[in-house]
Amino acid sequence: MALPRGGRLAAAALLLALLLAGATAPTGAAAQACANRVRNCDPSRNYFTNRVKPIAHATTIRGLRYTNTYVDVTIAALEGKPPIRYRFVRCGCRAPSSGRVVISIPPAAVYVGDTSTLSQVALEIRALNTVAVIGNVFSTYSPEVRRRVAAGRIRSLIPSAAEFSPKYARLLDASVTGVSGSRAPLLALIPSRAIKPFRAAVGNRLRFVTSGELDEVTPLGRAEYVKFFGIVLDRSGTADRAYDTIVRRYGAAKRLAAGARRRPSVLTGFPFGGKWNQPGEKEYAARFLADANADHRYQSNGKVLATTLSGAQIVRQFGSAEVWVNAGLYPGSPSLTLDELLADDPKLSNAVFKKLRSVQCGRVWSNQRQVSPDGLANNYFEEGAVRPDKILSDLVRLFHPNVRVPGTFNYYYWLGRPSGLKCPTSNLFG
The missing domain is CATH 3.40.50.1980 (Nitrogenase molybdenum iron protein domain)
Incomplete structure (x- = not known):
């Protein structure tokens, strides 16, 4: 039986809404909590006024492209694995997935699994307040991070110096992570070598972002991942300035050596x-x-x-x-x-x-x-x-x-x- 005109319009609107909702995340994947949500997102408005400069040295960061409401980045050569195509969408806005992994940014809380990534987040882009859980406090040097772990402000996924491999399933337990309410679920920042065990432990219940910095063979290529994490954590301006400083000082030291x-x-x-x-x-x-x-x-x-x-x-x-x-x-x-x-x-x-x-x-x-x-x-x-x-x-x-x-x-x-x-x-x- 045919629907009346009003019913057909309502059904079409519902179908469009369902398609858009389904397009914002991979099938079955849990949406992570995001911060600074935009109210009544307007696709004609630019929500990325601070943008990182084009990638100059990192060979595994490819296809960087900004739109008004999302940023596309492809991370290639992840230790021989297929590239991962990300779409980072401003919190509160919608975007079709177009076959990409969709992440809402900035995240409300993150897990940081690697100490070099932790240094990028804590020191270079100054986003330590977003960090809820780290991989291993015993392999972490940062005195400030250690103080926060001791005070319970940051949790360590590995609770004992006798443990070496993180049990990622613990990230699903709010009593372990301390992340609940509007900050849950968190976004995991993991090294590429951890993708397989992470997926095996949590399935699609947590989103993750990984990087290819260890596949970079030059010091400035690895350091340029500060721009990638600047995009993820909405600190692009800070990340760009940090990288400019690194490049300038590295070049000065190299000229002195020459x-x-x-x-x-x-x-x-x-x-x-x-x-x-x-x-x-x-x-x-x-x-x-x-x-x-x-x-x-x-x-x-x-x-x-x-x-x-x-x-x-x-x-x-x-x-x-x-x-x-x-x-x-x-x-x-x-x-x-x-x-x-x-x-x-x-x-x-x-x-x-x-x-x-x-x-x-x-x-x-x-x-x-x-x-x-x-x-x-x-x-x-x-x-x-x-x-x-x-x-x-x-x-x-x-x-x-x-x-x-x-x-x-x-x-x-x-x-x-x-x-x-x-x-x-x-x-x-x-």
């Missing part, structure tokens, strides 16, 4: 389980050494991945290296001496360490200047992961002591001279 009189040879890292990794030419860590104007044996090997060496191979290939960086023990210490390092494992020291010219001449540096009181968290991997300008400035200072770099050391410190060893070179940097 003007140095000589390039010292370098060994990096520390052995674990009898194996010692050295970065390939196209690896993230190698770019720091190149931009700091240091000479690494593998700087032209064309490899993306690190090369794993034995102690004997390290002695043969890097025994004459003038400087050793990123040495240290775990738990970390900001006051470890070279003698203490050598005494920790006498067998390894006699077989390897004491045969290195960098050790004999006391040119060993640790990146543990800023570690938590228990030594479990290192700010080099937290803030340093998103502030490559600070890391590069440190490396230029220690590789080129005659170059005047503004400021003081951020993450590195010198382990001092060894006892009972003779340096074969009278003036290593002469």
Whole structure:
């Protein structure tokens, strides 16, 4: 039986509303709570007056496009997984999904699973008040975050130092997360490696946003993810200014290094389980050494991945290296001496360490200047992961002591001279 004209119009309106509602989220996915809701959203009005500049260095952030009510971004190359196409919609507005993952922004509350992302959120875009839950307080350096966890203002998904893997199902329990009412459900910011276990634990009951920063092979590429998180948390202006500062300071440090009189040879890292990794030419860590104007044996090997060496191979290939960086023990210490390092494992020291010219001449540096009181968290991997300008400035200072770099050391410190060893070179940097 045909409906009367008024009934047909009402049915059409209802169908359109259902289609629009269904288009704003993937089927079966729970909508996360958002903040600063727009009343009576007008699609002709621009709700993104602060916009990040075009992506310049990050190769995995693609297709950035603004409209009046939403922002499209594609995150590609997530550790070999298919790209994720996001549509970030202003809270209170509607937009068709067009096959994208739709997220309402800004979120009312977030879970932050990775310490580098936490540093982006807390320090660079100043959105710590949005953080309700973090992955692991024991691997977090930030004193402010630790204070908030101790005060119950932020929860830690991992409640004990004896646990290592987060149980994501806990994010569904308000008694665990402290997130309820208008702030629930929260939005999860997770690293790409966590996508599979996260989905297995919570299904479609929580939305998540992930990034491809670990697939970036350049320091400035990784740091540019501050723009992505600026979009997600509606801090685009702050994110843009933060990134401009990083690029400017990184470039200044690189130019100072390029003007140095000589390039010292370098060994990096520390052995674990009898194996010692050295970065390939196209690896993230190698770019720091190149931009700091240091000479690494593998700087032209064309490899993306690190090369794993034995102690004997390290002695043969890097025994004459003038400087050793990123040495240290775990738990970390900001006051470890070279003698203490050598005494920790006498067998390894006699077989390897004491045969290195960098050790004999006391040119060993640790990146543990800023570690938590228990030594479990290192700010080099937290803030340093998103502030490559600070890391590069440190490396230029220690590789080129005659170059005047503004400021003081951020993450590195010198382990001092060894006892009972003779340096074969009278003036290593002469």
